[in-house]
Amino acid sequence: MSELTLQDVRKSYGEAKVIHGIDLQIQNGEFCVFVGPSGCGKSTLLRMIAGLESITGGDVVIGGEQVNDIAPADRGIAMVFQSYALYPHKDVYGNMAFALRHAGEDKAVIDERVRKAADILGLEALLKRRPKELSGGQRQRVAIGRAIVRDPEIFLFDEPLSNLDAALRVQMRVELLRLHQRLKTTMIYVTHDQVEAMTLADRIVVLRDGRIEQVGTPLELYHHPENRFVAGFIGSPKMNFLSAERSGDGTTVTTHGSAPIEVPVQPRDTPGAVTLGIRPEHVGLVAPGAGDLDARILVAERLGGETFLHFDLGDDDAFIVKADGGATHESGETVGLTFPPDALHLFDAEGVSFAPRQRHALIG
Amino acid sequence: MTETASSSRTHPRRARGLSTRVAVHGVLAGYTLIAIFPVLLVILNSFKNRRGIFTDPLGLPGEGTFSLEGYATVLTEGDFATYFSNSLIVTVSALFLILLLGAMAAHALAEYRFRFNTLLGIYLILGIMVPIRLGTVAILELMVDLNLVNTLLALILVYTAQGLPVAVFILTEFMRTLSRDIKDCARVDGLSEYRIFFEVVVPLIRPVLATVAVFSMIPIWNDLWFPLILASGDATKTVTLGVQQFIGQYTVNWSAVLAALSIAILPVLGLYALFSRQLIAGITSGAVKG
Secondary structure, eight states, X not given: OOOEXXXXXXXXXXXXXXXXXXXXXXXXXOEEEEEXXXXXXXXXXXXXXXXXXXXXXXXXXXXXXXXXXXXXXGTTEEEEOTTOOOOTTSOHHHHHHHHHHHTTOOHHHXXXXXXXXXXXXXXXXXXXXXXXXXXXHHHHHHHHHHHHHTOOSEEEEESTTTTSOHHHHHHXXXXXXXXXXXXXXXXXXXXXXXXXXXXXXXXXXXXXXXXXXEEEXXXXXXXXXXXXXXXXXXXXXXXXXXXEEEETTTTEEEOTTOOOEEOOBOOOOOOSOEEEEEOGGGOEEESTTSSSEEEXXXXXXXXXXXXXXXXXXXXXXXXXXXEETTOOOOTTOEEEEEOOGGGOEXXXXXXXXXXXXXXXXXXX | OHHHHHHXXXXXXXXXXXXXXXXXXXXXXXXXXXXXXXXXXXXXXXXXXXXXXXXXXXXXXXXXXXXXXXXXXXXXXXXXXXXXXHHHHHHHHHHHHHHHHHHHHHHHHHHOOOTTHHHHHHHHHGGGTSOGGGGHHHHHHHHHHTTOTTSHHHHHHHXXXXXXXXXXXXXXXHHHTSOHHHHHHHHHTTOOHHHIIIIIIHHXXXXXXXXXXXXXXXXXXXXXXXXXXXXXSGGGOOHHHHHGGGBOSSOBOHHHHHHHHHHHHHHHHHHHHHHHHHHHHHHHTTTSOO
């Protein structure tokens, strides 16, 4: 049993409230990712679960036991830190064995567990090295090994890949996934990188300013964001937002002088303006005059496999269209943009999205 | 020669490097000479007799001037073995206390959040600006009340107080740069706060501890003031005080004074050698990416 339950968990430093009452349940064996912009409280929340930050209000429950006042070492957790936090004066073996030695574990047991972890992570040849003789990726593996050795019920990862270079990050991401498949232990992972969140998570928790914005599977968040923040945070490049006017029964909108567009969402009465959202990869390109809108290309960024076309439609952010790598469009050219209704999102003045009439086929 | 010429042709930078290196080493050699000269003079003259010292203070000990009478006096008259062990006991004990208490205070100031943290830090560091000798009279009264006059403990306590402010200051600044993650990691590993300090923090700050040790050691070893006031009894004399017996009102036994000073350099050198490897690491730490 290693379910984790957070009940109305709060944190404040004096007057400053950092975490405003988080309710969350994480299932046994789940890979759960906390994601959000810096300063959203995701690391603080993780450190509260670990027991490294005191809890101002609410309960943290691990495996049915309230652990608010239990020391980190007795919570059945192991944590991997962003800076690896290896003990520089101990070799790899010493680093991995440290917690067990301290717990007074039998020498043979320690040796067996360390060697097993080293085997899982491919560290056998490095056991006698000091941390400073290791590369970044190897250090991170040792840090993970140190966590594995303790055989925890829950793994906590605090941005473990952000100190690695891009290529290594991709490689370690895959290794982490394989590790999770192999150990089937509950893992909680904090990152600000939505790509890491999308690729690793069974379930993503999007946080902003100490509040949960949405909890869901990666595809749920991608296809059915509950609000504008989640819509903009998940996906790269981020979703385009267009100011729009409602007409008719409330789900038909016009934007920037387009013909009325029927958005397949459930009608709802809200005051104020609405915003239309569409992801760069869903916008269609047609000849001028044939689409919903005509616009002039400001810049065409060619990445080889794909091309990003930037437009200025008069909204706060640039409007970006992700086109095929072989697209022949040039800067300065005017093209027609089409908005497939199924890919459209509608948000009210508060940023809350209108519920879709139909859930996406991939989501149960 | 040919090798240098050819390599300087192929690598013009290296030639400039050579002249720079000569200049740098020239400056360093000059500085070393100036720093070592007085020490050398003391050692040279300690091997001369009185006439030799006065007629030719800069000359090497030679025929007619070479003499070990200074060393003979030091080793036979007066109880220099006791003085040495007194000096060593006082210096090493005070150093140990300075490092232990200083590091613990610095750890607390750098690691824990509590009310008046900054205020307490300033209070502990304030001692840097107030010379401890200003409080001599009060210290003496205190030691009399505590019955500690003419004990080595009196000196150890005073030197610990004298060394702590700088130690706390340097160590706090350094400890603030230690990664928080590594201490948190130790917490998750189940170490108590004391064991985190001794098993994780202390190994990490060893170079800085050595630096603080060297800086604190010299003034304690060389001090004359407090031994004179607090522990001038024959059993508690330190080396610097013991040397004074050769400095009379009318005559000074220079051979003996210089011989005693020459011997007094040795223990400090020994301690320095002990710390120096760490010291160099301390001075250069942070200078290069680890």
